[in-house]
Amino acid sequence: MEIEIAQSYGFCFGVKRAIKIAEEHPGSSTLGPLIHNNMEIERLKRDFNVSLATNLDDIGAGQATVIRTHGIPKNDLKKLKEKGGEVIDATCPFVTKPQQIVEKMSEEGYDIVIFGDANHPEIKGVMSYATGPVYAVLNVEELKTISLKERVAVVAQTTRKIEEYNKIINYLVPHHKEVRVFNTICNATFENQDAARELARRADVMIVIGGKQSSNTKQLHTICREYCPDSYHIESKDELKKEWFEGKKLCGVTAGASTPEWIIEEIIGKIREFKV
Numbered sequence: 001m002e003i004e005i006a007q008s009y010g011f012c013f014g015v016k017r018a019i020k021i022a023e024e025h026p027g028s029s030t031l032g033p034l035i036h037n038n039m040e041i042e043r044l045k046r047d048f049n050v051s052l053a054t055n056l057d058d059i060g061a062g063q064a065t066v067i068r069t070h071g072i073p074k075n076d077l078k079k080l081k082e083k084g085g086e087v088i089d090a091t092c093p094f095v096t097k098p099q100q101i102v103e104k105m106s107e108e109g110y111d112i113v114i115f116g117d118a119n120h121p122e123i124k125g126v127m128s129y130a131t132g133p134v135y136a137v138l139n140v141e142e143l144k145t146i147s148l149k150e151r152v153a154v155v156a157q158t159t160r161k162i163e164e165y166n167k168i169i170n171y172l173v174p175h176h177k178e179v180r181v182f183n184t185i186c187n188a189t190f191e192n193q194d195a196a197r198e199l200a201r202r203a204d205v206m207i208v209i210g211g212k213q214s215s216n217t218k219q220l221h222t223i224c225r226e227y228c229p230d231s232y233h234i235e236s237k238d239e240l241k242k243e244w245f246e247g248k249k250l251c252g253v254t255a256g257a258s259t260p261e262w263i264i265e266e267i268i269g270k271i272r273e274f275k276v
């Protein structure tokens with residue numbers, strides 16, 4: 001069986017930048033996981049003593065803290081600064097952008113619609129910048145249950161699919177006098193998605209590597225499954241099963257934006273060991 005890696009996969013600019021920042025600050029803490037990949041977070045702990053604080057109370061006075069790629073709520077940032085330690089911002093610039101848009105448009109009196117998951121840390125952070133009404137929705141059905149003013153501004157979670165975002169926009173435009181649309185979907189996501197789609201069309205089996213909590217990896221898996229029903233989302237080599245590959249000619253491999261190269265290599269190595 002041949003193994004082919006997608007043309008674009010794995011670490012994005014924002015994750016590379018955050019890891020570099022964390023490595024440059026040994027002994028610091030991160031408030032929440034720096035990126036959505038447990039194995040990489042364990043490596044940062046082991047090699048750089050970068051610890052994980054699950055909430056603000058875990059951060060002692062004067063402790064240097066790195067802010068995760070997904071950003072944190074505005075109020076948490078304020079409390080963190082009050083603790084007196086150095087605050088190092090590793091929020092991805094593509095996440096800072098919707099935070100700023102939401103703050104500005106909200107101050108200008110627009111109701112804010114965010115296409116995204118209200119429980120995701122990125123969206124919790126982005127929502128916190130609104131000073132007026134703000135709603136996170138996952139589909140048009142949810143949007144229909146909300147009563148919005150005539151002026152609406154809309155942003156998307158960075159990892160969402162553009163086709164789904166278009167449905168939200170297409171619903172909003174005819175229903176409101178003014179709709180300000182901001183394309184806040186990240187290019188790294190597009191590139192990995194396009195490459196995964198292209199490969200999944202040809203592959204007999206697709207392996208999608210990334211954290212189980214990682215939104216962009218889940219999106220990649222959904223896309224791959226559309227074109228290649230035998231698509232599996234795994235986090236480590238231990239989840240691989242030999243029978244997935246039996247009788248297959250081409251195995252495609254892709255990985256989410258917070259998956260380090262060393263995990264991808266381990267997984268490809270194990271697939272080769274199956275000798276199918």
Ligand code: F3S
Pocket residue numbers: 012013014015069092093094095158186187188189216257
């Ligand atoms: Fe940033 Fe896009 Fe990566 S939002 S963290 S560059 S997937």
